[in-house]
Amino acid sequence: MTNTVVLGVIGADCHAVGNKILDYAFSKAGFNVVNIGVLSSQEEFINAAEETGAKAMIISSLYGHGEIDCRGLREKCDEAGLDDMLLYVGGNLVVGKHDWEEVKEKFLAMGFNRVYPPGADPEQGIRDLRDDLKLPKPE
Amino acid sequence: MNNYLLIDFGSTYTKLTAVDLNAEAILGTAKSYTTVETDIMTGYEAALVELKATLAAKGRPDLEFDRKLACSSAAGGLKMVAIGLVQELTAEAAKRAALGAGARVLQVFDHDLTRRDIEKIAALKPDMLLLAGGTDGGNQTCILHNAKRLAEAKLPVPIVVAGNKSAMDDIDDLFKEAELIYSMSDNVMPKLNVLNVDPAREEIREIFMQRITHAKGIHTATGMIDDILMPTPAAVLKAAELLSKGTDLEDGIGTLVMVDIGGATTDVYSICDGEPTQPGVTQKGLEEPFAKRTVEGDLGMRYSALSLKEAAGSKRIRAYLKDDLADVDAACRHRSLQPDMIPQSPEERHMDEAIAKAAVALSVERHAGCLESYYSPMGVVISQLGKDLGNAAAFIGTGGVLVASENPKAILQEGLYDQETPTSLRPKSPAFKLDQDYILSAMGLLSQDHPDTALRIMKRHIVTL
Ligand code: B12
Numbered sequence: 001m002t003n004t005v006v007l008g009v010i011g012a013d014c015h016a017v018g019n020k021i022l023d024y025a026f027s028k029a030g031f032n033v034v035n036i037g038v039l040s041s042q043e044e045f046i047n048a049a050e051e052t053g054a055k056a057m058i059i060s061s062l063y064g065h066g067e068i069d070c071r072g073l074r075e076k077c078d079e080a081g082l083d084d085m086l087l088y089v090g091g092n093l094v095v096g097k098h099d100w101e102e103v104k105e106k107f108l109a110m111g112f113n114r115v116y117p118p119g120a121d122p123e124q125g126i127r128d129l130r131d132d133l134k135l136p137k138p139e
Numbered sequence: 140m141n142n143y144l145l146i147d148f149g150s151t152y153t154k155l156t157a158v159d160l161n162a163e164a165i166l167g168t169a170k171s172y173t174t175v176e177t178d179i180m181t182g183y184e185a186a187l188v189e190l191k192a193t194l195a196a197k198g199r200p201d202l203e204f205d206r207k208l209a210c211s212s213a214a215g216g217l218k219m220v221a222i223g224l225v226q227e228l229t230a231e232a233a234k235r236a237a238l239g240a241g242a243r244v245l246q247v248f249d250h251d252l253t254r255r256d257i258e259k260i261a262a263l264k265p266d267m268l269l270l271a272g273g274t275d276g277g278n279q280t281c282i283l284h285n286a287k288r289l290a291e292a293k294l295p296v297p298i299v300v301a302g303n304k305s306a307m308d309d310i311d312d313l314f315k316e317a318e319l320i321y322s323m324s325d326n327v328m329p330k331l332n333v334l335n336v337d338p339a340r341e342e343i344r345e346i347f348m349q350r351i352t353h354a355k356g357i358h359t360a361t362g363m364i365d366d367i368l369m370p371t372p373a374a375v376l377k378a379a380e381l382l383s384k385g386t387d388l389e390d391g392i393g394t395l396v397m398v399d400i401g402g403a404t405t406d407v408y409s410i411c412d413g414e415p416t417q418p419g420v421t422q423k424g425l426e427e428p429f430a431k432r433t434v435e436g437d438l439g440m441r442y443s444a445l446s447l448k449e450a451a452g453s454k455r456i457r458a459y460l461k462d463d464l465a466d467v468d469a470a471c472r473h474r475s476l477q478p479d480m481i482p483q484s485p486e487e488r489h490m491d492e493a494i495a496k497a498a499v500a501l502s503v504e505r506h507a508g509c510l511e512s513y514y515s516p517m518g519v520v521i522s523q524l525g526k527d528l529g530n531a532a533a534f535i536g537t538g539g540v541l542v543a544s545e546n547p548k549a550i551l552q553e554g555l556y557d558q559e560t561p562t563s564l565r566p567k568s569p570a571f572k573l574d575q576d577y578i579l580s581a582m583g584l585l586s587q588d589h590p591d592t593a594l595r596i597m598k599r600h601i602v603t604l
Contacts, residue, residue: 012513012520034331039421039522047225048331052277
């Protein structure tokens with residue numbers, strides 16, 4: 001399916017509420033959501049994307065260790081042959097207050113396509129994904 | 140008249156069990172040694188003569204059998220190769236489907252098959268292949284690539300296709316064109332981490348009945364047997380499931396774990412959902428089958444005694460023997476060279492018991508799930524991979540070494556949960572039971588027609604230790 005996405009919370013992070021909301025929002029928007037839930041490793045994201053033929057990974061990190069947990073994911077996707085995989089990440093990516101532009105640049109440099117600040121609206125992610133996948137706008 | 144003859148064509152023995160349905164009783168059992176060299180039907184006839192003698196001695200000389208059903212693990216059993224996409228996902232799902240169908244899984248392949256892989260598969264000489272890959276609507280490129288390779292290779296081996304639904308039509312066309320022997324089944328992993336092994340298992344059994352048994356020298360045409368229903372381990376799994384769950388009329392004994400210690404392998408069966416029993420633990424990974432079978436090809440009492448020694452270590456076996464000087468190596472070597480060895484002295488029996496303890500300890504540890512902990516800033520987060528067997532109500536043992544032992548319970552206890560490795564989710568306080576009359580595979584066969592009777596016979600003959 002052209003609109004399959006893998007959704008999950010990366011690393012040792014067990015914040016489950018946002019994940020449920022994202023699942024609901026992306027499913028309602030017509031995406032085929034493969035939700036691997038909380039406590040998901042990079043390998044689990046990759047395995048899931050391989051089997052399901054997903055086009056994007058929607059990754060959350062809420063507990064402040066996003067940088068360590070996300071580092072190397074793009075490289076692993078390349079190794080696994082997931083060449084054009086779209087990587088989106090959001091949540092509370094780092095601990096405490098940081099200059100957002102700095103955080104964003106860091107994640108873009110790590111190979112993420114889209115990076116969202118704390119409390120970002122899932123609808124923004126959905127609009128961006130439609131653009132990136134060149135899907136028709138809903139009526 | 141309502142008598143059944145149940146036959147188990149084994150790798151070393153052909154075992155017969157005669158059942159009187161009206162009395163719900165086992166009338167007699169017999170077994171005869173079968174070797175690869177001799178015609179397998181000769182062994183069957185020899186055992187039948189023995190059984191008739193037993194029945195005659197019991198005053199039933201002219202007993203006729205209304206149905207004769209068989210299972211078989213003769214000539215190496217059902218040998219399969221499983222193929223999937225990701226090792227932990229569809230390749231694992233395919234492996235589990237094959238194991239649940241009673242197969243011996245020779246090797247599992249993942250991702251794109253190369254020409255070398257095809258050569259390896261041909262050299263392994265499997266009886267059947269199981270081809271999976273991709274969730275429904277998911278990845279098609281891998282399974283299509285592998286199907287093309289297999290179509291080119293034209294191996295004379297039946298293939299069960301159980302992968303991404305979207306690729307099924309193309310594979311069907313490819314295989315038809317290449318004139319392969321194949322059948323299409325449902326995806327073993329239709330959605331991520333969702334396991335669906337029953338349709339593929341049934342398809343494997345169907346092909347086994349129609350094609351494989353014949354090739355292994357068991358022929359039903361002579362009228363000696365009505366049906367060869369399934370591979371022996373599938374019959375055992377069926378019996379275990381029935382014993383656990385019960386029937387509409389008769390209660391089962393609840394969740395259970397079962398260990399079958401053989402000469403070449405140790406098989407472990409668990410019938411339970413295996414969900415976390417401790418609070419705060421999250422289940423991870425591919426869904427677990429309710430009725431699960433694993434096979435340890437390196438753990439066995441005879442053929443695999445040396446590999447068992449490698450896996451367990453001499454020190455561990457010596458510790459079981461409570462003898463620091465025992466020559467474990469020589470004992471295991473002797474057993475592997477003489478697979479039909481029967482212990483004569485107390486020393487030989489003790490050595491067998493120690494080897495069996497290692498087989499139980501390792502096989503149950505490998506079958507059971509485990510806990511993994513992540514350290515987060517506020518403490519430990521725990522996830523579970525595989526099945527938690529902690530609450531299993533019963534722990535059943537089967538196999539010659541247990542029946543011959545004076546203390547089978549002590550052997551089985553090696554499979555229990557252990558404070559020192561709390562991450563291994565083994566049974567905590569099960570009731571120990573023994574299949575003292577070797578009836579499990581026979582009852583699995585009987586359950587096909589008469590589940591209530593098979594269940595009641597098992598409840599009587601599988602004794603609590
Ligand atoms: C509830 C909660 C918990 C519960 C979680 C229960 C559960 N199983 O879900 C418990 C008590 C277990 C918990 C534990 C911890 N928590 Co807490 N927790 C919270 C709290 C109060 C609410 C989280 C929540 O559910 N929010 C509601 C959901 C809907 O919002 P959301 O998760 O942010 O997700 C939305 C958006 O962010 C966005 N989004 C998320 N990802 C993505 C991705 C993309 C691509 C897009 C487009 C959008 C998007 O969409 C989501 C849906 O609307 C927050 C504080 C807060 N008010 O946010 C702290 C908070 C997240 N926790 C925090 C911390 C530090 C922890 C702990 C480490 C220790 C602690 N202080 O308790 C542990 C970590 C445990 C672990 N291993 O994960 C910090 C994180 C600090 C940081 N990152 O800088 C926070 C922010 C509190 C704080 N201000 O200090 N926590």
